[in-house]
Each structure stands twice: as C-alpha cells, then as structure tokens.
Amino acid sequence: MPDATTTLATLKDLLRQFAAEREWEPFHSPKNLAMGVAIEAAELMEHFLWVDCAASRAIVHDPERLGEVADEIADVACHLLNLSNALGIDLSDAVQAKIAKNALKYPVDKCRGRYRVED
Amino acid sequence: MPDATTTLATLKDLLRQFAAEREWEPFHSPKNLAMGVAIEAAELMEHFLWVDCAASRAIVHDPERLGEVADEIADVACHLLNLSNALGIDLSDAVQAKIAKNALKYPVDKCRGRYRVED
Amino acid sequence: MPDATTTLATLKDLLRQFAAEREWEPFHSPKNLAMGVAIEAAELMEHFLWVDCAASRAIVHDPERLGEVADEIADVACHLLNLSNALGIDLSDAVQAKIAKNALKYPVDKCRGRYRVED
Amino acid sequence: MPDATTTLATLKDLLRQFAAEREWEPFHSPKNLAMGVAIEAAELMEHFLWVDCAASRAIVHDPERLGEVADEIADVACHLLNLSNALGIDLSDAVQAKIAKNALKYPVDKCRGRYRVED
Numbered sequence: 001m002p003d004a005t006t007t008l009a010t011l012k013d014l015l016r017q018f019a020a021e022r023e024w025e026p027f028h029s030p031k032n033l034a035m036g037v038a039i040e041a042a043e044l045m046e047h048f049l050w051v052d053c054a055a056s057r058a059i060v061h062d063p064e065r066l067g068e069v070a071d072e073i074a075d076v077a078c079h080l081l082n083l084s085n086a087l088g089i090d091l092s093d094a095v096q097a098k099i100a101k102n103a104l105k106y107p108v109d110k111c112r113g114r115y116r117v118e119d
Numbered sequence: 120m121p122d123a124t125t126t127l128a129t130l131k132d133l134l135r136q137f138a139a140e141r142e143w144e145p146f147h148s149p150k151n152l153a154m155g156v157a158i159e160a161a162e163l164m165e166h167f168l169w170v171d172c173a174a175s176r177a178i179v180h181d182p183e184r185l186g187e188v189a190d191e192i193a194d195v196a197c198h199l200l201n202l203s204n205a206l207g208i209d210l211s212d213a214v215q216a217k218i219a220k221n222a223l224k225y226p227v228d229k230c231r232g233r234y235r236v237e238d
Numbered sequence: 239m240p241d242a243t244t245t246l247a248t249l250k251d252l253l254r255q256f257a258a259e260r261e262w263e264p265f266h267s268p269k270n271l272a273m274g275v276a277i278e279a280a281e282l283m284e285h286f287l288w289v290d291c292a293a294s295r296a297i298v299h300d301p302e303r304l305g306e307v308a309d310e311i312a313d314v315a316c317h318l319l320n321l322s323n324a325l326g327i328d329l330s331d332a333v334q335a336k337i338a339k340n341a342l343k344y345p346v347d348k349c350r351g352r353y354r355v356e357d
Numbered sequence: 358m359p360d361a362t363t364t365l366a367t368l369k370d371l372l373r374q375f376a377a378e379r380e381w382e383p384f385h386s387p388k389n390l391a392m393g394v395a396i397e398a399a400e401l402m403e404h405f406l407w408v409d410c411a412a413s414r415a416i417v418h419d420p421e422r423l424g425e426v427a428d429e430i431a432d433v434a435c436h437l438l439n440l441s442n443a444l445g446i447d448l449s450d451a452v453q454a455k456i457a458k459n460a461l462k463y464p465v466d467k468c469r470g471r472y473r474v475e476d
Contacts, residue, residue: 001211001212001215002128002209002211002212003126003127003128003131003203003209003210003211003212004126004128005126005128006126006127006211007122007123007124007125007126007127008122008125008126008127008130009121009122009123009124010211011127011211011214011215012122014214014215014218015218018218018221018222021227021231022225022227022230022231022232023231023232024230024232024234026232027234027288029172029173029175029176030166030167030175030176030178030188031167031170031171031172031175032172032175032287032288034160034163034164034166034167034175035164035167035283035286035287035392036287037160037163037164037195038157038160038161038163038164038280038283038395038399039280039283039284039287041153041156041157041160041195041280042157042276042277042279042280042281042395043277043280044153044156044157045153045154045156045157045273045276045277046277047149047153048149048150048153048154048273049270049273049274049277050265050270050472051150052150052409052410052411053148053150053151053409053410054148054409056148056149056150056151056153057148057149057205059149059206060206060207066206066208069149069206069208070206070208070213070216071213071216071217073199073202073203073208073210073213074210074213074214074216074217075217076156076160076195076199077199077210077213077214078214078217078218080192080195080196080199081214083192084122084192086176087178087179087185087188087189088179089185089188089189089192090121090122091122091192091193091196092120092121092122092125092129092130093120093121093122094189094190094192094193094196095130095133095193095196095197095200096120096125096130096133097189097190097193098190098193098194098197099133099134099137099197102137103137106141108140108141111141111143112140112141112142113141113142113143113145115143115146115407146407151406151407154273154402154405154406155406157276157280157399157402158399158400158402158403158406160399161276161395161396161398161399161400162399164392164395164396165396167392168389168392168393168396169353169384169389171290171291171292172290172291173290234288239449239450239453240366240447240449240450241364241365241366241369241441241447241448241449241450242364242366243364243366244364244365244449245360245361245362245363245364245365246360246363246364246365246368247359247360247361247362248449249365249449249452249453250360252452252453252456253456256456256459256460259465259469260463260465260468260469260470261469261470262468262470262472264470265472267410267411267413267414268404268405268413268414268416268426269405269408269409269410269413270410270413272398272401272402272404272405272413273402273405275398275401275402275433276395276398276399276401276402279391279394279395279398279433280395282391282394282395283391283392283394283395285387285391286387286388286391286392289388290388291386291388291389292386294386294387294388294389294391295386295387295443297387297444298444298445304444304446307387307444307446308444308446308451308454309451309454309455311437311440311441311446311448311451312448312451312452312454312455313455314394314398314433314437315437315448315451315452316452316455316456318430318433318434318437319452321430322360322430324414325416325417325423325426325427326417327423327426327427327430328359328360329360329430329431329434330358330359330360330363330367330368331358331359331360332427332428332430332431332434333368333371333431333434333435333438334358334363334368334371335427335428335431336428336431336432336435337371337372337375337435340375341375344379346378346379349379349381350378350379350380351379351380351381351383353381353384
C-alpha cells in the first residue's frame, strides 16, 4: 500500500500488532523509543557523512544506495510510530498543528529563500 | 484530520507546499534533512534524559509535557517527510517492507519477551 | 599514555597528524565533523538502548562489552578533537569555562540530589 | 589551564567533584550519560544545519558563533568525561588504541585523499 492510500493509523496498527505478538511492550518505554528514534536517525545520517550537500542529492540516481536510505528512513519512522502508539499521540494531528505553528513562525514574505526571519 | 483518515501522501503534500512557498528546496538536500531528523530526534530524547524508563511512561498523565513531546515527534516526522519528498521515497512502502524484513529477523517464537534471538 | 599524564594537546596532535598523512583535511569541515560526533554518539548509545538505567551500570563487570563501549567513546572523542583542531578551539579551556558556568547555574545547595533548580 | 598542559585526569577529576558535590551520581548511569552525549552532539550539530560544508568553515572568523560552538563542544566533552568516570575508562588509552586500530584500517597509501579503501 503506497503513500497515496495508506493512513497513519494503518501503519500504527501494523506496528502495534508486531510488538504485541513479540510481547515487546515492556521494552517500549518512551525513553527507550526516543533513544531508538535518535539511533536510527544517526544511521540514516551516516549515508551522507562525507559528501557535500550538493553531492548528497545524487543519491536519487543510485538505486542501491537509495534503497539503503529508504530502509533507514523506515527504521526512524517505525520507532516514531511505536512512540506515538506508546503515548497515544495522533501523529497526523501533531504534524498538522506543527505546520500551522511554523506558518506563523516563518511567514512566506519574510522567509522566501532564507531560513531565518531577518530582524 | 486524524491518523484514522490521513494518508502519508496528504502530509507529504502539505510539507512540499510549505517548502515551495518559501523557496526552501535549495536547503533541502538529503544531507541537511538527515541532519534535521537527527537534531529533532535529540530534542525529543531530551524530554526523557534524566528519568528512568518506568518514569518516562508517566508522561501520558501530564498533558502539558505530552503536548511538548507530541510537538517534538512532529518535528522529527516533518523532516522525515521532507526527506522522503526530496528523495522520491514512498514512506508507506518502505515501512511495510521493513516490517516484513523484521518479521523474518525476529521470529515470534524466538523473540517473545526478548529483543535478541538466542543462539 | 594514560589519563594521568596525557594532555589534550597530545591527543589533538596525534589526530592532526593522522588526518594530515591521509590528506583528509578537505573532509574535515566543521559541518562534517559535527555530524561525525553525533553519529558516533548514537553508536555509543546503542549499547544501552534496551536496558534499564540500573542495568546499564552492570556493564562495568563485562570486560568485552566494556571494551566495545570504550571503543565507541574513543570514536566520539576523536571527532570532537578533530573538530577542536579544525576550529582552533582549546578544549580544556572550553570545558573549564563550562564547569564554571554550570557551577553558577546549578548551585550546590539548590541542586543536591536533583537536576533542576526548584523554583 | 590550556590543552598544552591539562591532562585528561585533571578534567575528569573536576567533573567527578562537580557531580559528587551535587550528589548526581544516581543520575549518572551509563544509559543516561550516553543519551546526554548524543543530545549535546545534536545541539553542536545544529549550528551547522543549513550551511554548506564550505560555509561551515567560515565560523572561525565569527568570534561570537565560535564561542557558542566551543560551548557545545564542551557540553559533549563533559558528558563523555562523566561517562568515562562512571565506567572507569581511561579515555587517553581508548583514543590511542582507536588511532592505532584506524591506522591499520585506513593505510596511508590507500586512503590518501579518500575516506574509503578502494577494493
């Protein structure tokens, strides 16, 4: 099921079931899962350690590396969804609330082409 | 829109539009976005730094802290979705492929209640 | 040379020479080295992912795991020293300045046994 | 005391005393301290998030930013030294062992100007 049709709840349910079958809930404390997110994020980052920003874009033309990166992205996502399950957080709501917040923090006319609002 | 009805594509589209309006694509190299994921993951982790695993579960009863944590989870998710956009990765497919891979790596009968397969 | 007699400058010189022999200075931008520090920090953290805080102390009785952890600590230290070299930062001065700053931020009488100053 | 004359043991002693005065040893489990290292590493990295590798070198000409970065480097170092204290690890020995190991892994004639040994 691709992004166009898969809901966040579908992925969360798959991961809840995966953990339940293995009786892993005792390991899934928020502290551990937040560590897991950070560890997987670092493994993702490692693919881009010694290359320049421009060169890091070239990975889209290297199917093998791209597959490895997709694999690491999935690892981060799985722990993030596990954490959302453990805490009862609605991830879609949280993301949309964050986008609304950032729209106020980074107004289009002041941020076009730059990351910081000029004083 | 909550997790039950929101697709990954919906969130990716919102973030693609957010970046496009601000002309932020030049900043969104895979290298930078992977760094962004890791930085936000660390901010998420900071909420659980000095508490024990058991105590970290208590956060579900503290709405204010829970809201802050949801905010950090959203930050990680936004950069992860931005990175999926930048690389043209289908995140749902990647997550489901990872779950299938982990089902083989961690068979239920050998992993029940433990995180490592006993030799 | 053990900690009792080794200066920070000695370690920095060893690492400067190591990089110079391999002509790695072009890779040693502050951005890359900061990423390297974070990546190695995550590998260090991975040793303690699924254990509780109390259990993580038991590693001192497991020479093999302790050696692996010492190896990861060294990886973080090497990149931190490389970064200090790249930026011309005196690490001892920076650490001592930070300790002085933290002594003001965390006064002994208000912080004994707790990590946050009570309001 | 600058890097030229300060030993690792001197810094470790200062930090051991700092923690002892505040009775912080109960918080200083290896798990917590490894998290602390990773969190501070991410804060260090944040200074270089949206700049290119080349631009990240320019920070040496900006005394204010350089001071902030030195401050973050010190935070990482403090937790790394705290962790070495908690585990009874000799950091100088570990770093020198790692350099010896890397000298074998990355022979000069095969690694000059590149980060990976060509097959």
